[in-house]
Amino acid sequence: YFEHIRPTFQRRDKGFFAGAKPLEKAADDALASLAKSGNADFLVASRQLEDAVAQTIALSVFYEIDELVKARDRDTAFCDIKQVEAAYYYRILEPRIAKRSPRSNDTILAMLNGSYGAMDVQELEKCLNTGLSMRIR
Numbered sequence: 761y762f763e764h765i766r767p768t769f770q771r772r773d774k775g776f777f778a779g780a781k782p783l784e785k786a787a788d789d790a791l792a793s794l795a796k797s798g799n800a801d802f803l804v805a806s807r808q809l810e811d812a813v814a815q816t817i818a819l820s821v822f823y824e825i826d827e828l829v830k831a832r833d834r835d836t837a838f839c840d841i842k843q844v845e846a847a848y849y850y851r852i853l854e855p856r857i858a859k860r861s862p863r864s865n866d867t868i869l870a871m872l873n874g875s876y877g878a879m880d881v882q883e884l885e886k887c888l889n890t891g892l893s894m895r896i897r
């Protein structure tokens with residue numbers, strides 16, 4: 761299944777980490793650990809993979825909203841697409857963020873369901889960091 765989302769990892773590595781590939785490497789390392797792990801190491805390796813996927817999906821939410829903010833005054837059709845794409849990515853993260861930080865979840869949902877003027881990339885990043893208990897970039 762991972763191979764289907766590998767291109768997303770590659771795009772986020774390229775866009776946020778100048779091609780250094782920390783996201784893809786973290787996922788590949790976790791997959792390698794899963795493949796050779798015994799019962800004791802399986803949980804650790806699966807959490808590493810889950811965290812790599814969550815970080816990549818969070819960066820995808822951030823990317824879509826950042827693109828929307830840049831275009832919100834000139835291309836509403838483009839922004840409509842970006843808002844839907846961000847919401848699509850966020851649905852994957854929502855249960856995890858809602859559990860860890862209900863306030864962050866509420867703030868993100870208000871942005872995703874609000875007007876383009878409600879989009880704030882700094883606040884979004886802060887909420888994603890808090891809700892995932894990690895720095896996304």
